[in-house]
Amino acid sequence: MTQAAQQAAIPDEQAEIDAGAGPDPNYNFAYLDEQTKRMIRRAMLKAVAIPGYQVPFASREMPMPYGWGTGGVQVTASIIGPDDVLKVIDQGADDTTNAVSIRQFFERTTDVETTTRTEDASIIQTRHRIPEKALSEDQILVYQVPIPEPLRFLEPRESETRKMHALGEYGLMHVKLYEDIATHGHIATTYAYPVKVNGHYIMDPSPTPKFDNPKMHRMPALQLFGAGREKRIYAIPPHTAVYSLDFEDHPFDVQQWEQPCEICGATDTFLDEVVTDDRGGRMFVCSDTDHCTRDQEAAE
Amino acid sequence: MIGADAKAAGSDLNGTGAPNAGFDNPVLQSQAMYRKLLGAMAQPGRILSCELSLDVPAPLWPTTAAAALTLLDFDTPLWLNPGAAAAPALGNYLRFHSGCPLVEATGNAAFAIISDPAELPPLDSFAAGTDEYPDRSATLLIQVERLDDSRGVILRGPGIECKQTLQAKGLPQGFWQQVQENHAGFPRGVDMIFCAQNQIAALPRSTQVEV
Amino acid sequence: MYVAVKGGEAAINEAHKLLAEERRGDPSVSELSVDQIDEQLSLAVDRVMTEGSLYDRKLAALAIKQARGDLIEAIFLIRAYRTTLPRFGSSSPVDTAAMGIRRRISATFKDIPGGQILGPTFDYTHRLLDFKLAAEGDGGHGNSLDEDAGSIDEKVLLDEAMPRVVDLLKHEGLIEDERPGDDDDDVGDLTREPMSFPVERDIRLQNLARGDEGFLLALGYSTQRGYGRSHPFAGEIRLGEVAVEFTPEDLGFPIEIGELTLTECQMVNQFKGSAEAPPQFTRGYGLSFGHCERKVIAMALVDRALKGRALGETVEGPAQDEEFVMEHSDNIQATGFVEHLKLPHYVDFQSELELVRKMRRKMARADADNANNEIVEAAE
DSSP, X not given: OOHHHHHHSSOHHHHHHHTTTOSOTTSBTTBSOHHHHHHHHHHHHHHHHSTTOOEEOOOOOOSSOTTSSHHHHHHHHHHOOTTOEEEEEETTBSSSHHHHHHHHHHHHHHOOEEOSOGGGOSEEEEESOOOSSOOOTTOEEEEEOSOOOXXXXXXXXXXXXXHHHHXXXXXXXHHHHHHHHHHHSSOOOOBSOOEEETTXXXXXXXXXXXXXXXXXXXXXXXXXXXXXXXXXXXXXXXXOOEEEOOBTTBOOOXXXXXXXXXXXXXXXXXXXXXXXXXXXXXXXXXXXXXXXXXXHHHHO | XXXXXXXXXXXXXXXXXXXXXXXXXXXHHHHHHHHHHHHHHHSTTOOEEOXXXXXXXXXXXXXXXXXXXHHOSTTSOEEEOHHHHTOHHHHHHHHHHHOOOBOSSGGGOSEEEESSGGGOOOGGGSOBOOSSOTTSBOEEEEEOSOEEEEXXXXXXXXXXXXXXXXXXXXXXXXXXXXXXXXXXXXXXXXXXXXXXXXXEEEEOTTOEEEO | OOOOOOOHHHHHHHHHHHHHHHHHOOTTSOOOOHHHHHHHSHHHHHXXXXXXXXXXXXXXXHHHHHTTTOHHHHHHHHHHHHTTSOOOOOOOOOOGGGOEEEEEEOSSOSOOTTOOBOOSOSTTSOOOOOGGGGSSOOTTTOOGGGGGGOOOOHHHHSOSXXXXXXXXXXXXXXXXXXXXXXXXXXXXXXXXSOOOSSOOHHHHHHHHHHSOHHHHHHHHHHHXXXXXXXXXXXXXXXXXXXXXXXXXXXXXXXXXXXXXXXEEEEEEEXXXXXXXXXXXXXEEEEEEESSOHHHHHHHHHHHHHHTTTTTTOOOOSGGGOHHHHHHHOOHHHHHHHHHGGGSOOHHHHHHHHHHHHHHHHHHHHHHHXXXXXXXXXXXO
């Protein structure tokens, strides 16, 4: 672990409590029992071997609510080891309450190093964003997924959507996107924008903004997706082709802002809108807080 | 007889018939081994070294044994090639440490250990899953004498930036053609993990092979 | 200058302190003990055990205390604890025909061998608030509505044999036969393997037994109102204790390891018959830990409704739709996903804001163009 990462380690108070304490002896390392880890590990190997396919797994009941990252937590718990350095983000930020809660869970059950610095992390668990900084082959990105089935809102029945995937019958999805164009002049899906993985399966990238979709394409890091409530795991191996669905006359495009980040001045990042008063005052700042802080530091 | 078998299997050093020891620290060692397996599957053809100090019954190698201890349990029916099945110490070892049921028919196996690649059955005799559930397919642990990624067949596909070469010593005639057929059936198919003395490499069904 | 919001960790810690304080309430009021909850809020304990799928009264009572009486939160605590417990194996099936009966009623026959046993029921209480209970110290027995009832010694008076009413119908061949499937040694467990549809009945019953009482109640009610009608009769509802037997691997024969309190409902439903099956009665089944009578009746209605497809009935009501019922019955899954809307979604919301603004700008431009055209036309 680099010195930089040590400096960035989460608040001092917590560090003092945890220093050298080791993982909580009341629970197995990373909470899950070994049989559960094996079951999840086997599912992940199949997920990696069949990119974009949703592998059913016997998701466990975790000590945090369904819909709050239980899938991502189970994936992370099944891969994490004492040498890992973990980063957890929600909405791009390390300090959002649920990211803090998940990071604390792993600090308690594994005692691994944690960091906010993207490049220092070996495992990054995320909800709703992909870090701005490009990831490397040595990293694993774990996504928390609420609804893994990209066709679910077109067809609520699993028995039907599974057939559609098996037959590659994705016409319904194209029709839906084209209806958007007919009604609005463009595709009205802005997040959880469907992608095609390695030219085969249509996959839900989790509710990340479509701004992040291009980062998935040929990403050097392994991407793992865990949906706890829906009991599915899927994956994109490194360097895999990931295309956002579009039409020749309506190519895929991403969100753009008219102003730079007001904190760091970045013009190429996803911006959060912050309401500053009740008279229409607002400003735009980076959603990736690590990226923003570091840009600022670099500027100073 | 028991002694003779055990001797042939190169195990049972204390003569009690007890199986060889498994991992010293099952939780952390299986985690470390799993990351190797995951890394191998995610980067097909890439050779990862595994330095293991495991006392294992012949004809298993430490890499194969570690992969088995990491992935197998009572939920995973296992098929052994005849040479491996004939070594009782090996069956005892796997049953004792993982509790996995041994099956006779390749088609019923979730995992297979092939200690001698000359005894590798046709790939399509193993479960390939269905179009709706392609994950219900076998994973083969194939022991090979040597792995070399500086030459051999050319691999392309997910997990590979441009292309990757791979050679595995001792594979039967026509093996790579079977791998091509396995890939052609995507998303159905089997996935393979090659285990050399202290190295592993994987070949999932998603990989295209050019001979 | 604006500084990004920080302090999530400190906020969480403070929230936990406030929660502990609120849970305790006014410290001048004496603290509730786990035993008090177990003994005096026993039906809450029963529900938490049933939907939490763990038979342990003390833990359920503790969960209720910790959850400040929020039963779904208590069920969640029990579920999260249960998932960490090791499994030793499966018990033999319990024999509810051999139940030590405390309550047993049938709506299908006026009298039955063993008789109708009313037992501890709210059924014929008048729902009038009993202000005597508000006074502290209820005189030990607490049966203030019924002071003349005297001591209760029902078990001594009851018949030994209490055959199940549905078994009586079975002897006559009037009700569908039910047998475990070929894989009866291998009882499914949806907490250990993912469901795939269509599911076997063992998984269905497990799902319903763990399912939310309110959800099953509404679905059961909907079948009575015509959304998948099944002409139900309460063949029998029984409450009591059954022995649990387990066969240890090294012993080879079953030994009794304890006793459970169970409520069972067997629903008898009319069925006119189909091409394959003669006219006969069909069944719906409900079972719970402890005394959860409303739950087992609702469960039996939904179980019967879900047989519709197999019996060749038209599937038209939500209660007959297996995937719909089973995917939405679990209140821990439901509450997690419904309540996750509390989590930040600003990234997605920002994406939508950007889109709505863009669409409005486009519309405004189009309106302006039209207005200009009209002015030009009018001028011409």
